[in-house]
Amino acid sequence: MTxxxxxxxxxxxxxxxxxxxxxxxxxxxxxxxxxxGDLERAQTQNVTPMAHxxxxxxxxxxxxxxxxxxxxxxxxxxxxxxxxxxxxVPKVIE
Amino acid sequence: MTLHTKSLAELAxxxxxxxxxxxxxxxxxxxxxxxxxxxxNAMISVTGPSAMQAAAVADGVLATGGGGPLTGIPLxxxxxxxxxxxxxTCASRMLDNFVAPYDATVVAKLKAEGMVMLGKANMDEFxxxxxxxxxxxxxxxxxxxxxxxxxxxxxxxxxxxxARLAPFASATDTGGSIRQPAALCGITGFKPTYGRVxxxxxxxxxxxxxxxxxxxxxxxxxxAILRAMAGFDPRxxxxxxxxxxxxxxxxxxxxxxxxxxxxxxxxxxxxDPENERCVREALAVYEGLGAKxxxxxxxxxxxxxxxxxxxxxxECSSNLARFDGxxxxxxxxxxxxxxxxxxxxxxxxxxxxxxRRIMTGxxxxxxxxxxxxxxKAQKVRRLIADEFDQAFAQVDVLMGPTTPTAAFELGAKxxxxxxxxxxxxxxxxANLAGLPAMSIPCGFTRSxxxxxxxxxxxxxxxxxxxxxxxxxxxxxxxxKVPPGYE
Numbered sequence: 001m002t003x004x005x006x007x008x009x010x011x012x013x014x015x016x017x018x019x020x021x022x023x024x025x026x027x028x029x030x031x032x033x034x035x036x037g038d039l040e041r042a043q044t045q046n047v048t049p050m051a052h053x054x055x056x057x058x059x060x061x062x063x064x065x066x067x068x069x070x071x072x073x074x075x076x077x078x079x080x081x082x083x084x085x086x087x088x089v090p091k092v093i094e
Numbered sequence: 095m096t097l098h099t100k101s102l103a104e105l106a107x108x109x110x111x112x113x114x115x116x117x118x119x120x121x122x123x124x125x126x127x128x129x130x131x132x133x134x135n136a137m138i139s140v141t142g143p144s145a146m147q148a149a150a151v152a153d154g155v156l157a158t159g160g161g162g163p164l165t166g167i168p169l170x171x172x173x174x175x176x177x178x179x180x181x182x183t184c185a186s187r188m189l190d191n192f193v194a195p196y197d198a199t200v201v202a203k204l205k206a207e208g209m210v211m212l213g214k215a216n217m218d219e220f221x222x223x224x225x226x227x228x229x230x231x232x233x234x235x236x237x238x239x240x241x242x243x244x245x246x247x248x249x250x251x252x253x254x255x256x257a258r259l260a261p262f263a264s265a266t267d268t269g270g271s272i273r274q275p276a277a278l279c280g281i282t283g284f285k286p287t288y289g290r291v292x293x294x295x296x297x298x299x300x301x302x303x304x305x306x307x308x309x310x311x312x313x314x315x316x317x318a319i320l321r322a323m324a325g326f327d328p329r330x331x332x333x334x335x336x337x338x339x340x341x342x343x344x345x346x347x348x349x350x351x352x353x354x355x356x357x358x359x360x361x362x363x364x365x366d367p368e369n370e371r372c373v374r375e376a377l378a379v380y381e382g383l384g385a386k387x388x389x390x391x392x393x394x395x396x397x398x399x400x401x402x403x404x405x406x407x408x409e410c411s412s413n414l415a416r417f418d419g420x421x422x423x424x425x426x427x428x429x430x431x432x433x434x435x436x437x438x439x440x441x442x443x444x445x446x447x448x449x450r451r452i453m454t455g456x457x458x459x460x461x462x463x464x465x466x467x468x469x470k471a472q473k474v475r476r477l478i479a480d481e482f483d484q485a486f487a488q489v490d491v492l493m494g495p496t497t498p499t500a501a502f503e504l505g506a507k508x509x510x511x512x513x514x515x516x517x518x519x520x521x522x523x524a525n526l527a528g529l530p531a532m533s534i535p536c537g538f539t540r541s542x543x544x545x546x547x548x549x550x551x552x553x554x555x556x557x558x559x560x561x562x563x564x565x566x567x568x569x570x571x572x573x574k575v576p577p578g579y580e
Contacts, residue, residue: 006453009453009456009457009460010453011437012456012460013411013440013449013452013453013456014415014418014433014436014437014440015437015440015441015444015449015452015453016434016437016438016440016441016442017441024446025449025450025453028450028511029450029453029454029457031510031511031512032403032450032454032511032512033454033457033467035399035400035403035512035515036400036401036403036404036458036467036471037400038397038400039397039400039401039404039467039470039471039474040470041397042394042397042470042473042474042477044470044473044474044477047473047476047477048473048476049469049472049473049475049476050472050473050475050476050479051302051472052302052332053288053302053303053479053525053526053527053528053529054287054288054289054332054334054528054552057289057332057334059331060328060331062328071195074195075195075421075422077193077195078191078192078193078195078421078422078423079420079421079422080419080420080422080423080425081425087420087421089420089432089435090429090430090431090432090434090435091431092432
């Protein structure tokens with residue numbers, strides 16, 4: 001892992017990072033990736049990847065009817081900045 | 095009156111017989127929390143006034159002959175479960191000011207039983223840690239020795255139960271976060287089968303691994319709680335539609351003839367000889383009760399930690415993308431544009447371990463690395479799950495140590511993430527395969543508790559609980575109280 005790679009991953013993950021923090025993550029991510037590199041030892045030809053631990057579980061669908069009531073005031077009580085029931089963010093379009 | 099050492103069954107009987115009221119019980123436990131919080135730091139929020147109100151309501155219900163076996167009994171929730179109108183932080187600066195607008199299904203179910211919430215327990219930030227040292231609210235101390243960690247991520251919940259501040263605390267287990275702290279604090283930790291307990295309102299870390307469960311002092315207490323906590327929930331898309339057995343009635347299943355598999359890979363190098371001694375003594379107790387011990391091997395099991403540290407961070411990086419500083423949670427001051435708002439809100443709101451895992455996950459999911467890391471880990475996950483299946487063709491349960499060592503000192507493993515990750519070497523396999531698993535106290539080394547782990551087939555909760563219960567009738571390790579908390 002290079003400092004540039006760390007900065008690039010931090011950007012992709014939308015995490016601000018000071019120059020001074022980079023070496024710490026560089027060191028730990030390098031060691032984590034080397035540790036998980038052990039997976040290469042496993043023989044995995046013709047093995048189906050497992051995304052979910054329960055065999056036979058299918059994605060359940062519900063009837064397409066509205067079940068939620070309007071609770072935006074309750075939810076927006078946690079928002080940092082709201083006006084007229086809208087979430088406020090810095091200007092996106094000039 | 096020593097209400098704090100009574101089992102759930104004793105508490106229920108005492109409440110019903112009016113030997114004491116829920117108000118008295120609640121007041122007594124709130125006083126214990128207040129007295130021990132400065133030493134333990136086990137709680138993030140204490141909800142005294144609402145607890146007293148709920149206790150009075152429970153007393154009213156009991157007075158009319160109503161209620162059930164849990165009515166009026168106090169509990170503590172891990173601060174990962176959303177509690178309506180109560181601050182729910184996940185031990186993160188990101189959610190320091192978050193007041194949950196609804197109850198998690200687990201919270202709602204236990205509330206409907208008439209249980210009384212005393213407050214919210216400390217934990218590792220977003221459940222990422224094995225020592226409870228990543229909490230924004232500071233480390234939790236082990237009741238057996240304040241210089242030591244309680245384990246994690248459910249460290250606050252485990253300390254609460256071990257110190258007899260509540261008879262039950264809820265917890266979650268993604269890679270061992272119920273079992274490992276249970277082992278390090280000398281209590282009983284139960285992680286049900288994946289999908290058995292609803293994840294609705296339980297703040298997500300790694301959705302294909304997360305499972306809610308119990309921290310109690312005994313298997314009998316775990317059975318009483320799990321009976322109320324488990325069950326299908328249409329609001330959790332991976333909840334399993336399957337009836338919940340009466341786990342309490344199932345406790346007395348006979349043990350004779352039980353085939354116990356000993357996992358060879360759990361007894362290899364890295365296991366402290368003292369922990370091994372305690373586990374082997376427990377196995378001898380099982381043999382004495384008529385169980386058969388059979389050696390089994392899962393050759394790919396040692397790869398469970400590396401597989402987990404690809405799968406879990408990948409899912410975490412995706413789940414934690416929801417924290418954007420816009421809809422809830424921490425928001426950076428004076429952002430210069432939207433990108434700056436996202437980056438600084440997240441950079442300031444998350445702690446170092448959470449960021450490390452988000453970045454690991456982002457990396458293994460990124461173009462060019464997905465096959466080599468993420469897909470490979472999912473294949474290894476399949477190999478491990480298949481090996482568990484093959485083992486369960488020969489044996490009823492698997493047993494071994496929960497952790498390689500007893501509790502360690504605060505700060506001892508914080509400098510190297512890999513050293514910390516290896517605490518969960520024996521617990522992660524059950525999460526990858528979605529199996530129910532538990533830890534029960536099985537002895538002491540240097541005055542510190544040691545845990546025995548029991549792993550079962552999917553939905554074999556009854557088998558695990560009855561096997562643990564049989565052991566706890568023969569031994570008294572689970573009744574040992576840390577000095578100073580009698």
